[in-house]
Amino acid sequence: MNLNVLQQTKLLKMVGMVKTFPGVKALRGVTVELAKGEILALLGENGAGKSTLIKILAGAFQPDTGDIFVDEQQLKMQGPADSRNAGIAVIHQEFSLIAGLSASENIFLAKPLQTYSFIHLQQEYSKAKELLDKLGADFDPRTPCRLLSVAQMQLVEIAKALSDKASILVLDEPTAALTPRETSRLFILLDQLKKSGMGIIYVSHRLDEVFQIADRMQVLRDGAEVATTAANATTQTQIIKWMVGRDIEQSGVSKKEVVGKVVISAKGLTNGVKVKNVSLEIREGEILGLTGLVGSGRTEVARILAGADIPENGEISIEGRKLNLRSVSEAIGQGIFLLTEDRKNQGLFLDRPVHENFSIASLFRFAYFGMINKAREIKAFLSHKDSMGIRVSSPLIRVGNLSGGNQQKVLLARWLERKGKVFLLDEPTRGVDVGAKEEIYLLLRKLAAEGNAILLISSELPEVLALSDRILVMHEGQIKGEIKDVAKATQEQIMELAIQ
Ligand SMILES: Nc1ncnc2c1ncn2[C@@H]1O[C@H](COP(=O)(O)OP(=O)(O)OP(=O)(O)O)[C@@H](O)[C@H]1O
Ligand SMILES: [Mg+2]
The missing domain is CATH 3.40.50.300 (P-loop containing nucleotide triphosphate hydrolases)
Incomplete structure (x- = not known):
C-alpha cells in the first residue's frame, strides 16, 4: 500500500454506526474509513451487517446513531439523493432495475443526459454500449431488462454505477453471478478507477478475488468489527477465521465413480x-x-x-x-x-x-x-x-x-x-x-x-x-x-x- 495515500485526508469516514431492526442488532458501532485511491474489502459471514452498512451509506436506511463524513465534511443524509450528490455510487446486492425498461434506460434513469429527445436517447445508447462493452457484455443495450439473465443484470447495475461521476464507489457482491472473464474485465476497470483517485468499497464472499484487488480488508462479525488489516499482511485462512470465529476445512467432498442408471x-x-x-x-x-x-x-x-x-x-x-x-x-x-x-x-x-x-x-x-x-x-x-x-x-x-x-x-x-x-x-x-x-x-x-x-x-x-x-x-x-x-x-x- 502507498503511504502517501494514508497521509491524505480521508475521503470517507463512517463513525460509530449503530442500526437495530426488531429483534436484531445489525450494527453495533462500526467505524469505516476509506482513502482516495484505495480498495477496501468489507468481509463477514451472511448476516454480519455488510449490506446494512452500505444501505446507510446509500441513504436507503437511517442509522440509529453514527456520523458520516465525506472529505471531512459531515454529511446530512436524508435519503438516496443526498448520497448521490455527495459523489457516492452504490451497486446494491439485490438488483434495482426496472424490468420494462431497456438496459440503457436503466443506466441513465436517475440522471438522463438532459431532455428526452431522440438525440439524447441515441447518446445514452452509445454511452451505455461503451460501458457495457468495457465490461464484456454481449447484449444490446436496448434489450428490456426483464429479458436479461441475473449475470447480465449485474453488468447493467455495474454500468449504471460507473456512469455516475462519483468519487466513492461501493460494490455489494458485484461478481456473485459473473464468470472469471467478466470478473477480470471488471477488475481492470476498478484498477483504472482507483488509479484515478476513486475510493472503492468492495463486498464479496469470493476470497480469491478479494485478495486480487483489495488494498485493505475489514472483517465484521455480528454487526461489530473484528479486524482491519492491510491485504498483504494477512492470509485467506486468517480472514476466514476472523469471519466465522473458527477454522474451516476447505472442500473435503468425496466423489466416487457414478455407475447408476x-x-x-x-x-x-x-x-x-x-x-x-x-x-x-x-x-x-x-x-x-x-x-x-x-x-x-x-x-x-x-x-x-x-x-x-x-x-x-x-x-x-x-x-x-x-x-x-x-x-x-x-x-x-x-x-x-x-x-x-x-x-x-x-x-x-x-x-x-x-x-x-x-x-x-x-x-x-x-x-x-x-x-x-x-x-x-x-x-x-x-x-x-x-x-x-x-x-x-x-x-x-x-x-x-x-x-x-x-x-x-x-x-x-x-x-x-x-x-x-x-x-x-x-x-x-x-x-x-x-x-x-x-x-x-x-x-x-x-x-x-x-x-x-x-x-x-x-x-x-x-x-x-x-x-x-x-x-x-x-x-x-x-x-x-x-x-x-x-x-x-x-x-x-x-x-x-x-x-x-
Ligand atoms: N429490513 C430489515 N428488516 C429487518 N432485519 C433486517 C433488515 N435488513 C437486514 N436485517 C437483518 O440485519 C442483519 C444484517 O443483515 P445484512 O443484510 O447487513 O447482512 P450481510 O452482511 O450483508 O449478509 P450477506 O452476506 O448474506 O449479504 C441480518 O440479521 C438481517 O436479517
Ligand atoms: Mg449483504
Whole structure:
C-alpha cells in the first residue's frame, strides 16, 4: 500500500454506526474509513451487517446513531439523493432495475443526459454500449431488462454505477453471478478507477478475488468489527477465521465413480438462439456441472428441463419415459425441481414469512386434514437452519428482511426438503459465505448419494471443479465440450472450452 495515500485526508469516514431492526442488532458501532485511491474489502459471514452498512451509506436506511463524513465534511443524509450528490455510487446486492425498461434506460434513469429527445436517447445508447462493452457484455443495450439473465443484470447495475461521476464507489457482491472473464474485465476497470483517485468499497464472499484487488480488508462479525488489516499482511485462512470465529476445512467432498442408471436425458433441445441442439444425460447419484460464460445458455437449458420454457425442438425423458412438459408444475409432479438463480423475482415471496417460503414446495408433507401444521413446518425448517447456519431470529420474519446469503439458504432448504429425482440448481451458492458453502457442498453430495440426479450451474469454477462428477461447457447456446476426468481438470481448461 502507498503511504502517501494514508497521509491524505480521508475521503470517507463512517463513525460509530449503530442500526437495530426488531429483534436484531445489525450494527453495533462500526467505524469505516476509506482513502482516495484505495480498495477496501468489507468481509463477514451472511448476516454480519455488510449490506446494512452500505444501505446507510446509500441513504436507503437511517442509522440509529453514527456520523458520516465525506472529505471531512459531515454529511446530512436524508435519503438516496443526498448520497448521490455527495459523489457516492452504490451497486446494491439485490438488483434495482426496472424490468420494462431497456438496459440503457436503466443506466441513465436517475440522471438522463438532459431532455428526452431522440438525440439524447441515441447518446445514452452509445454511452451505455461503451460501458457495457468495457465490461464484456454481449447484449444490446436496448434489450428490456426483464429479458436479461441475473449475470447480465449485474453488468447493467455495474454500468449504471460507473456512469455516475462519483468519487466513492461501493460494490455489494458485484461478481456473485459473473464468470472469471467478466470478473477480470471488471477488475481492470476498478484498477483504472482507483488509479484515478476513486475510493472503492468492495463486498464479496469470493476470497480469491478479494485478495486480487483489495488494498485493505475489514472483517465484521455480528454487526461489530473484528479486524482491519492491510491485504498483504494477512492470509485467506486468517480472514476466514476472523469471519466465522473458527477454522474451516476447505472442500473435503468425496466423489466416487457414478455407475447408476440414467435418470433424466435430453436430446436435441433447441429454443431460439439461446439453446441450440443441446443433448445431455444425468445418472443416479451424479452431479453434472454445467458452465460457460455469462449468456451462454446455461440457465435456458435448466428452464427447459424444469418445464418453465417449452422448446421448439427436442425431447426430454425421465427414467426412459418420454415427457411432454408443458409447465413447471408438471415437471414438479415428475420430481424435477429448479432452484432459480433469480431469487428476488422468481424464487422467493419476499413479503411472506421464512417458514412459508421454506415449505411452499412441500405443503402436502405438513398438511393434516387439509390444514397446514405450522409447528411441523417450523420444526422441519429449524433443522435446515442449523445445518446451513441460516441466520434468522425467528421463522416468522418476512424473508425479504434476511440478508442476501440467508435468503439463498432458505431457497435451497425449500428444495432439499422435497423428495424428488432431479435437482436443477442454478447458482445455488450465490452470495453464500465460505463456512456455509462447505456445508451446502456436503448436503449436495449427500443428495446425490441418495440417488438423485443433480445439474449444477455455477459461474464459480472452483465450485464446479470441487463438486461435479462430470462437466459440460456451453458457448453461444451449444455444448462445446465435456470434461470427464474432473480430478485432473483445471479452470484454464474450462475457460478454453468456454470461449472457442
Ligand atoms: N429490513 C430489515 N428488516 C429487518 N432485519 C433486517 C433488515 N435488513 C437486514 N436485517 C437483518 O440485519 C442483519 C444484517 O443483515 P445484512 O443484510 O447487513 O447482512 P450481510 O452482511 O450483508 O449478509 P450477506 O452476506 O448474506 O449479504 C441480518 O440479521 C438481517 O436479517
Ligand atoms: Mg449483504
